[in-house]
Amino acid sequence: MIEDQQTHEIPKSREGLAHIACFMGFDDVEAFSTALRGELDRKEANRHEARDALLEAFALDPRIGAGGAPEIRHVAIDPNQAGFSNIALQLVDEAGLRDHLEFYEEPSEMVLPRLLADRRRFDFAFVDGNHRFDWVFVDLIYLGRLLRGGAVIFLDDYQLSSIGKAVAFCVRNLGWSIEEEGTANEHHHWVALRTPLTPLQRDFDFFVDF
Numbered sequence: 001m002i003e004d005q006q007t008h009e010i011p012k013s014r015e016g017l018a019h020i021a022c023f024m025g026f027d028d029v030e031a032f033s034t035a036l037r038g039e040l041d042r043k044e045a046n047r048h049e050a051r052d053a054l055l056e057a058f059a060l061d062p063r064i065g066a067g068g069a070p071e072i073r074h075v076a077i078d079p080n081q082a083g084f085s086n087i088a089l090q091l092v093d094e095a096g097l098r099d100h101l102e103f104y105e106e107p108s109e110m111v112l113p114r115l116l117a118d119r120r121r122f123d124f125a126f127v128d129g130n131h132r133f134d135w136v137f138v139d140l141i142y143l144g145r146l147l148r149g150g151a152v153i154f155l156d157d158y159q160l161s162s163i164g165k166a167v168a169f170c171v172r173n174l175g176w177s178i179e180e181e182g183t184a185n186e187h188h189h190w191v192a193l194r195t196p197l198t199p200l201q202r203d204f205d206f207f208v209d210f
């Protein structure tokens with residue numbers, strides 16, 4: 001049960017159902033019930049898919065067994081997880097992976113510099129946060145310092161020019177490469193970037209326009 005204070009019980013009486021069906025523009029209770037069942041089935045399927053994807057992602061690391069390897073951590077940053085009813089945290093809990101999650105309910109521009117100051121190092125990053133150029137740029141620059149050389153960053157919403165520009169800077173000036181590009185649909189693209197094995201040595205006046 002999601003405790004988002006926007007969740008309402010479906011009325012049990014036919015009269016209550018008829019009231020909601022009419023309020024939501026359905027012709028009758030049957031049409032409303034059919035639409036509701038379809039929607040609930042779709043949501044449940046999405047939830048299972050998300051949980052399976054989560055388990056698969058963690059299972060990629062052979063060191064994680066049932067209750068094992070607590071030192072292996074996935075760091076997640078989202079200042080607005082509560083605005084999504086904490087659904088991601090609930091899924092992690094349901095998958096029994098909460099011990100492997102280090103969650104920060106703060107903006108990435110506040111958390112990433114702290115991780116860097118703490119000398120943390122990571123193997124992979126998935127970025128789907130604030131899409132404005134300055135935020136994505138800051139995310140990428142810090143991740144470039146936090147990831148081990150030759151690591152992959154998966155970046156969503158590559159169709160946005162703000163994101164394309166931030167990537168272009170990293171490719172032209174920092175020696176990153178585009179490993180793969182893909183589309184979820186015509187309005188939704190992603191890109192997988194690879195950082196260089198060792199940071200590019202640049203003269204003080206090195207700059208390639210992007």
Ligand SMILES: C[S@@+](CC[C@H](N)C(=O)[O-])C[C@H]1O[C@@H](n2cnc3c(N)ncnc32)[C@H](O)[C@@H]1O
Pocket residue numbers: 077078079080081106107108109128129130135
């Ligand atoms: C498009 S949603 C993506 C959510 C998730 N990746 C998914 O696919 O379900 C963008 C997310 O970025 C978060 N966000 C916004 N500004 C942020 C920031 N400065 N730092 C980190 N996350 C941020 C939002 O709260 C939201 O959860």
